Amino acid sequence: MTATALADLWTGFGVALEPHNLMWCVLGVIVGNMVGVLPGMGPLATISILLPLTFGIQPVGAILMLAGILYGAQYGGAICSVLLNLPCHPPHAVTCLDGFPLTQQGKGGVALGLSVLGSFIGASWGITEMIFLAPVLVELALQFGPAEICSLMLLGLLAGSTLARGSPIKGVAMTVIGLLFGIVGTDVQTGIERLTFGIAHLYDGVELVALALGIFGIAEFMNSVNKVSNLNLTYSNVRLKDMRPTKAELKRALPAMFRGTLVGSLCSLIPGTGPTIASFIAYATEKKLSRTPDKFGTGMIEGVVGPETATHSSIQGDFIPTMSLGIPGDAVMALLLGALMIQGIVPGPQLIKEHPDIFWGLVASFWIGNILLVIMNVPLIGLWVKMLAIPYKYLFPSALFFVCIGVYAANNDMFQVGETIVFGIFGYVLLRLGFHPAPMLLGFVLGPRFEETFRRALLLSRGDITVFVTRPISAFFLAICVLLIGAQIYVRLKNRKAEGGPVPAAETGA
Amino acid sequence: MNTASKRIAASARNWVRKRDFYAGALMILLGSVAALTGPTYQLGTLMNMGPGFMPTALGVVLILLGVIMAGAAVATPEGEDEDILPNPEWRGWACILAGPVVFIVLGMIGGLIPATFGCVFVAAFGDREATLKNSALLSVAVSAFSVAVFHYLLQIPLPLLTWRGL
Numbered sequence: 001m002t003a004t005a006l007a008d009l010w011t012g013f014g015v016a017l018e019p020h021n022l023m024w025c026v027l028g029v030i031v032g033n034m035v036g037v038l039p040g041m042g043p044l045a046t047i048s049i050l051l052p053l054t055f056g057i058q059p060v061g062a063i064l065m066l067a068g069i070l071y072g073a074q075y076g077g078a079i080c081s082v083l084l085n086l087p088c089h090p091p092h093a094v095t096c097l098d099g100f101p102l103t104q105q106g107k108g109g110v111a112l113g114l115s116v117l118g119s120f121i122g123a124s125w126g127i128t129e130m131i132f133l134a135p136v137l138v139e140l141a142l143q144f145g146p147a148e149i150c151s152l153m154l155l156g157l158l159a160g161s162t163l164a165r166g167s168p169i170k171g172v173a174m175t176v177i178g179l180l181f182g183i184v185g186t187d188v189q190t191g192i193e194r195l196t197f198g199i200a201h202l203y204d205g206v207e208l209v210a211l212a213l214g215i216f217g218i219a220e221f222m223n224s225v226n227k228v229s230n231l232n233l234t235y236s237n238v239r240l241k242d243m244r245p246t247k248a249e250l251k252r253a254l255p256a257m258f259r260g261t262l263v264g265s266l267c268s269l270i271p272g273t274g275p276t277i278a279s280f281i282a283y284a285t286e287k288k289l290s291r292t293p294d295k296f297g298t299g300m301i302e303g304v305v306g307p308e309t310a311t312h313s314s315i316q317g318d319f320i321p322t323m324s325l326g327i328p329g330d331a332v333m334a335l336l337l338g339a340l341m342i343q344g345i346v347p348g349p350q351l352i353k354e355h356p357d358i359f360w361g362l363v364a365s366f367w368i369g370n371i372l373l374v375i376m377n378v379p380l381i382g383l384w385v386k387m388l389a390i391p392y393k394y395l396f397p398s399a400l401f402f403v404c405i406g407v408y409a410a411n412n413d414m415f416q417v418g419e420t421i422v423f424g425i426f427g428y429v430l431l432r433l434g435f436h437p438a439p440m441l442l443g444f445v446l447g448p449r450f451e452e453t454f455r456r457a458l459l460l461s462r463g464d465i466t467v468f469v470t471r472p473i474s475a476f477f478l479a480i481c482v483l484l485i486g487a488q489i490y491v492r493l494k495n496r497k498a499e500g501g502p503v504p505a506a507e508t509g510a
Numbered sequence: 511m512n513t514a515s516k517r518i519a520a521s522a523r524n525w526v527r528k529r530d531f532y533a534g535a536l537m538i539l540l541g542s543v544a545a546l547t548g549p550t551y552q553l554g555t556l557m558n559m560g561p562g563f564m565p566t567a568l569g570v571v572l573i574l575l576g577v578i579m580a581g582a583a584v585a586t587p588e589g590e591d592e593d594i595l596p597n598p599e600w601r602g603w604a605c606i607l608a609g610p611v612v613f614i615v616l617g618m619i620g621g622l623i624p625a626t627f628g629c630v631f632v633a634a635f636g637d638r639e640a641t642l643k644n645s646a647l648l649s650v651a652v653s654a655f656s657v658a659v660f661h662y663l664l665q666i667p668l669p670l671l672t673w674r675g676l
Contacts, residue, residue, distance in 0.1 A: 053664060169582075173537050173575045180544050180568050187561040192551050194561055195544065218606060225602035225636050393637035397630045397645075398652050400606060404613040404629055405656065409666050414614045421610050428603075433533040455559045463557025 012360025024061040028068025036076020043073040048212035052410035091275040098303030109242025118309035126316025141349035146457035151477035178440035182447020214423020260309030268317025282310035331438035534580025545569025605636030
């Protein structure tokens with residue numbers, strides 16, 4: 001088992017080190033690193049913009065680059081949080097709490113240096129987990145029939161929507177809307193046009209890029225216009241020699257790194273709990289285990305390193321269900337899976353066997369990319385910080401153009417730019433009404449496959465809907481679904497009692 | 511009786527001010543569209559499910575979720591969660607939405623250069639501090655980049671500059 005995994009990994013390195021693949025990987029991590037620093041531009045929007053441009057390149061290169069953007073952005077996000085006290089990306093919000101005080105004490109460089117080290121350790125563990133766990137999961141999943149896969153998808157959708165940010169019920173509503181958007185277009189089995197309302201452009205379905213750029217691009221710009229204030233760049237001058245920690249600091253940080261790794265990898269095993277939750281749990285763990293919990297918030301290095309490590313360990317771990325089962329845990333993973341599907345690759349347990357170059361190439365590229373990021377991060381921090389000086393008023397019009405040309409390039413169709421505008425308005429209305437639209441993408445990407453397996457499961461059972469509870473594995477997944485909902489209701493009721501009002505409960509339900 | 515009906519009227523007035531009331535209403539509306547259109551595509555049987563089954567089922571679920579959401583808004587105390595439209599940015603929103611519209615129109619009649627320039631130029635005015643000169647400079651810079659990258663490097667099939675008329 002170990003031997004085959006290592007042999008496969010070796011071939012993976014061969015794939016990832018092919019010059020053109022390596023080039024896409026490097027490009028991905030650099031672009032990711034850059035947008036990770038820029039406030040108002042997240043990995044979601046960036047991946048969506050660059051997605052259409054990957055249609056022309058090989059699937060391996062495409063996925064290497066898009067994945068590189070994701071983890072590259074995490075390294076950048078730490079810079080933003082620590083040096084500028086700016087929680088640009090949700091997983092790094094908690095890093096600000098102790099990161100910025102450290103910067104004010106002149107130790108920002110050390111905090112960054114240690115968090116880069118921690119990130120690398122966390123990511124390495126996540127990758128190792130992927131190498132050994134994914135093939136096992138695949139063996140298991142290949143035994144599943146449509147009923148099991150359907151229940152598993154339901155679990156993934158439910159976890160992804162209720163454990164994400166914001167109110168669980170709104171998250172589920174977003175997923176359902178995503179599933180409905182996934183239905184739009186010609187039904188594969190009967191050829192009937194569904195929910196197209198007679199618009200011929202919609203017969204092929206809603207375009208993934210248009211949906212993603214509407215809700216993560218245009219809606220986000222509408223949300224941040226005239227709100228992003230000028231940045232405080234006083235502390236942002238970090239040099240290489242500032243980043244070297246003292247022995248005492250290293251001794252404090254190392255245990256936090258290992259705890260963060262553990263928290264992150266545990267979180268990645270539970271579907272739906274992405275990096276944001278991992279980093280918050282890691283921070284809470286550090287605070288709880290510390291001998292001086294009251295000092296947190298004044299510049300404790302553990303409070304920076306722990307969450308950062310957990311974020312990276314969890315992000316790499318999130319690739320496991322995505323690549324081995326074809327079930328994404330959050331919107332970014334859904335987008336990456338969507339990218340593979342556009343390239344004509346069917347996600348699911350058979351992916352590793354049918355396209356070993358994609359899976360093992362991706363795993364190998366993770367390591368190459370992470371090493372590159374550790375090396376590059378140091379000299380590039382200065383450059384990124386200079387880019388931060390670009391005011392938002394110049395950033396968003398340029399980004400808006402990239403959104404337009406990105407959507408246009410997807411199919412060379414101006415209609416889809418219009419589609420993006422509509423989704424942008426819709427997404428902004430949802431934001432205003434307190435929804436977090438990210439789970440919509442999850443439902444959209446999984447929707448068609450969910451419906452197909454659901455239909456097939458019922459066809460095989462001759463219309464007997466109890467098949468989902470009589471087959472043990474499927475029943476097990478459904479039981480977890482019920483537990484998940486039960487736990488959410490329990491937490492809500494408890495919070496309501498404790499805080500005397502349902503409003504805070506809705507926000508802490510995550 | 512009079513006081514009771516007054517109280518109901520007051521709480522109803524309170525209710526329609528809540529954000530979650532509108533959130534729920536929107537979900538009910540979207541759910542109804544799906545649940546009412548779905549059955550027109552043949553529901554089928556459980557054994558042989560028709561194309562209408564999924565949209566109808568999802569629509570019903572969405573309506574239920576909307577009802578719960580809007581219902582929960584009743585329990586919110588007065589004064590909370592009521593700011594549906596705080597500090598509107600009409601100018602910003604209008605410019606951001608106009609940018610892509612300009613891109614479509616100019617892209618169809620004039621090609622890549624006017625589309626890029628127009629889109630960035632219009633969007634830039636979404637910022638309150640935007641000036642004519644800065645916006646024009648930004649638009650020229652982005653247009654130059656766009657021509658180099660999207661036309662020459664990535665070869666997007668959009669002519670640089672033409673006149674196709676409307």
